[in-house]
Amino acid sequence: MNGAEFIVRALIRQGQKTVFGYPGGTVLSLYDSLYRHRKEIRHVRTAHEQGAAHAADGFARASAGIGVCFATSGPGATNLVTGIANAFMDSVPVVFITGNVEHALIGTDSFQEVDIVGMTLGVTKHSWAARSAAMLADAMSRAFGIALGGRKGPVLIDVAKDVLEGDDPVYGEALERIVPYVPDVIGAQGARGALDTPLGGRGECGGLDTGVEAEACVTAGQDVDAGSGGMAGQDVDGAVRLLEEAKRPLIIAGGGAVASGAGGEITKLARKLGAPVCHTLMGTGLMPSGDPLNFGLLGQMASARVRAASDECDLLIVVGARLSNKVADLREFGASGRKLLQIDSDRAEINKVVRADVYIAGDAKAALRGILARSGGIGERKPWCCGVDVRETPGENDEIDAATRTVKKGYVDPADIFDAVRRAAGEGITVATDVGCHQLYTARYFRFEPEDRFITSGGLGTMGFGLGAAVGAQIAAPDRVTVLFTGDGSFLMNLNELSTVRNEGLPLIVVVLRNGQLGMVHEMQRKLCGRRYSQTSLGMKLNISALCRAFGLRGARVRSAAELEAEVRKAVAAREPVVIDVRTILRGV
Amino acid sequence: MLKTISILVDNEAGVLARVTNLFSRRGYNIDSLAVGTTDVPSQSRITVRVDCDARVLEQIIFQVGKLVCVHKVKVLESDSQVSRELTLIKVRANAAVRGEIIQIAEVFRARIIDLTPEAMTIELTGDGGKTDALLDMLRPYGVVEMARTGIVALDRGLASISDSPYIFN
Numbered sequence: 001m002n003g004a005e006f007i008v009r010a011l012i013r014q015g016q017k018t019v020f021g022y023p024g025g026t027v028l029s030l031y032d033s034l035y036r037h038r039k040e041i042r043h044v045r046t047a048h049e050q051g052a053a054h055a056a057d058g059f060a061r062a063s064a065g066i067g068v069c070f071a072t073s074g075p076g077a078t079n080l081v082t083g084i085a086n087a088f089m090d091s092v093p094v095v096f097i098t099g100n101v102e103h104a105l106i107g108t109d110s111f112q113e114v115d116i117v118g119m120t121l122g123v124t125k126h127s128w129a130a131r132s133a134a135m136l137a138d139a140m141s142r143a144f145g146i147a148l149g150g151r152k153g154p155v156l157i158d159v160a161k162d163v164l165e166g167d168d169p170v171y172g173e174a175l176e177r178i179v180p181y182v183p184d185v186i187g188a189q190g191a192r193g194a195l196d197t198p199l200g201g202r203g204e205c206g207g208l209d210t211g212v213e214a215e216a217c218v219t220a221g222q223d224v225d226a227g228s229g230g231m232a233g234q235d236v237d238g239a240v241r242l243l244e245e246a247k248r249p250l251i252i253a254g255g256g257a258v259a260s261g262a263g264g265e266i267t268k269l270a271r272k273l274g275a276p277v278c279h280t281l282m283g284t285g286l287m288p289s290g291d292p293l294n295f296g297l298l299g300q301m302a303s304a305r306v307r308a309a310s311d312e313c314d315l316l317i318v319v320g321a322r323l324s325n326k327v328a329d330l331r332e333f334g335a336s337g338r339k340l341l342q343i344d345s346d347r348a349e350i351n352k353v354v355r356a357d358v359y360i361a362g363d364a365k366a367a368l369r370g371i372l373a374r375s376g377g378i379g380e381r382k383p384w385c386c387g388v389d390v391r392e393t394p395g396e397n398d399e400i401d402a403a404t405r406t407v408k409k410g411y412v413d414p415a416d417i418f419d420a421v422r423r424a425a426g427e428g429i430t431v432a433t434d435v436g437c438h439q440l441y442t443a444r445y446f447r448f449e450p451e452d453r454f455i456t457s458g459g460l461g462t463m464g465f466g467l468g469a470a471v472g473a474q475i476a477a478p479d480r481v482t483v484l485f486t487g488d489g490s491f492l493m494n495l496n497e498l499s500t501v502r503n504e505g506l507p508l509i510v511v512v513l514r515n516g517q518l519g520m521v522h523e524m525q526r527k528l529c530g531r532r533y534s535q536t537s538l539g540m541k542l543n544i545s546a547l548c549r550a551f552g553l554r555g556a557r558v559r560s561a562a563e564l565e566a567e568v569r570k571a572v573a574a575r576e577p578v579v580i581d582v583r584t585i586l587r588g589v
Numbered sequence: 590m591l592k593t594i595s596i597l598v599d600n601e602a603g604v605l606a607r608v609t610n611l612f613s614r615r616g617y618n619i620d621s622l623a624v625g626t627t628d629v630p631s632q633s634r635i636t637v638r639v640d641c642d643a644r645v646l647e648q649i650i651f652q653v654g655k656l657v658c659v660h661k662v663k664v665l666e667s668d669s670q671v672s673r674e675l676t677l678i679k680v681r682a683n684a685a686v687r688g689e690i691i692q693i694a695e696v697f698r699a700r701i702i703d704l705t706p707e708a709m710t711i712e713l714t715g716d717g718g719k720t721d722a723l724l725d726m727l728r729p730y731g732v733v734e735m736a737r738t739g740i741v742a743l744d745r746g747l748a749s750i751s752d753s754p755y756i757f758n
Contacts, residue, residue: 117603118606121606121607121610122610122611122614125655125657126656126657126658129602129603146657151655346651346655347651347654348648348651348652348654348655350651351644351647351648352648355644
């Protein structure tokens with residue numbers, strides 16, 4: 001067995017049925033093995049490696065599994081870099097496998113040679129430069145575990161061409177040892193998915209001179225202690241104490257809560273405490289929009305209600321959110337004398353920007369279960385609502401009300417776009433976005449139902465992410481209606497993947513919210529550059545229907561919410577792809 | 590404040606690049622760095638001295654701990670560590686000043702390890718401050734070049750990195 005055959009068999013053995021990628025010179029043998037195993041493993045060839053990287057990312061998010069992506073050396077590998085960084089910033093488990101030139105040529109600036117391991121050091125959880133069969137065997141046996149363990153993220157295996165092509169007995173033995181990876185729900189950050197670091201704390205880390213208080217360790221495979229919900233050694237009691245003392249607790253849910261599937265636990269805790277829940281961009285869709293305690297999106301698009309709640313709360317419960325500069329107002333939190341309870345699977349996120357009074361470094365779902373199990377003493381509380389009415393009508397857009405909606409002929413207001421798609425697409429859908437105004441609008445205004453899934457580029461903010469990601473998501477969940485909301489700028493960046501939609505026969509629904517602008521930057525120029533709109537006008541000349549025709553897809557221009565709804569219904573019923581061109585006005589980001 | 594951090598890592602190609610890449614991309618200022626193998630052939634030890642506050646120190650520990658190649662991290666306390674740095678200083682030294690320089694070296698317990706008609710190379714072992722003092726004394730004669738290993742350090746007594754609360758992969 002050669003290295004290429006070993007890689008493909010190892011993927012199959014780990015239960016991976018789909019890979020994304022693009023062939024090339026150094027990975028000839030890898031694609032030869034894929035050909036041999038084409039009945040066991042599906043390879044989706046995209047139009048460009050970046051699309052393959054985003055597709056593997058979207059696949060991982062939609063399947064709650066792992067994405068795999070192949071590329072050749074040199075430009076194939078460099079084309080992955082944005083996709084790798086995107087997966088890293090959003091903690092998405094993807095195994096990237098690149099070919100490289102023969103190991104004797106490495107370091108000689110040979111044709112299509114780049115140091116992809118060096119280039120991606122800062123945006124991978126781990127990487128391997130496999131220059132021998134033993135190194136490749138080691139890498140393949142650890143890659144899935146590292147990508148999925150603790151805080152998830154991408155890994156990269158760069159394999160020299162001769163290693164892919166050479167036979168070696170080590171592969172047979174390595175293959176025997178490879179078993180499907182079972183994620184450890186208790187484990188916090190750790191390559192083996194194990195939490196073997198003392199992590200409990202009571203906010204005393206400032207006293208590092210005397211050492212962080214060491215408490216008992218939790219290790220993988222340890223019996224789940226029913227009393228603590230598997231959180232032995234963590235400061236669950238300290239967390240419960242904070243909850244007992246708090247009069248106005250506010251829950252902030254981020255991507256870590258979504259990755260851990262902690263929506264149910266967060267809802268339970270919110271009800272018990274009467275605590276409103278706000279979410280980061282990555283936490284969108286975790287709670288249904290119609291839940292009265294779901295106050296909505298944080299950050300620049302935050303509603304008055306969200307701002308009031310974050311101003312008036314006396315305890316912030318942050319679950320799987322990194323408190324980035326996008327929620328800058330919360331970073332001032334430490335100075336206010338209010339308390340912070342932080343739950344994160346990555347210990348390095350604790351105290352990173354704001355000092356936590358109590359923290360739990362571990363899986364969000366397990367941590368919340370531990371807290372719920374011990375919070376029997378806290379009576380059910382009525383919601384505190386900071387003087388703002390809890391909205392009673394699910395999905396009511398409190399700022400875009402009917403009176404202010406767009407009336408310009410042929411244009412549709414974003415709120416009407418989301419309502420129309422919501423009505424036509426049914427429940428339990430995947431909603432993907434690109435990056436820009438349309439993205440924040442979706443996170444803020446789309447009415448998410450309990451079984452929906454939201455996929456977006458949160459950390460890196462990658463324009464052009466959407467189409468590839470939606471391809472991956474649709475392939476991961478073929479029976480789900482998958483809708484991509486994109487903007488005219490983002491759509492143009494990677495529309496080449498329309499060919500993948502066509503080739504793979506994916507019933508993807510793409511809604512292009514067109515305002516003829518690079519809206520987000522346009523808005524910044526309005527506010528910060530004295531309305532000097534430098535290079536942010538796109539115009540409306542692109543004929544999306546004609547473009548789609550060239551790809552063998554149907555494109556449709558709609559002039560009203562009713563037309564949009566009809567188009568989406570038609571596509572859903574026929575299970576056929578459609579790209580819908582809808583003119584709109586995006587304002588106020 | 591200057592903190593000495595000891596990091597036990599895999600003795601593999603690329604490990605130093607991962608650690609230094611992390612320090613540079615997260616903006617931690619390295620004051621001194623030394624790497625070498627340990628009594629366990631599969632492991633190397635990186636000793637890094639960083640100027641940082643308690644918050645950044647905590648970040649360094651746990652960000653470094655996320656690297657798969659890192660096994661243990663320990664912050665060595667200034668009052669319970671022994672630390673040493675080896676320095677080589679090449680100084681202009683003709684017959685007229687040779688005797689003076691040798692006297693200075695003796696005061697600092699430094700050794701002369703190379704001598705030519707025009708130059709002298711002095712080896713000094715110390716904990717940092719001594720090196721700067723010797724350098725100041727030698728400057729007037731004309732320092733040609735110098736090289737420092739960076740500080741290496743261990744806990745005093747039986748304590749070791751294995752006692753660290755920060756055990757990772």
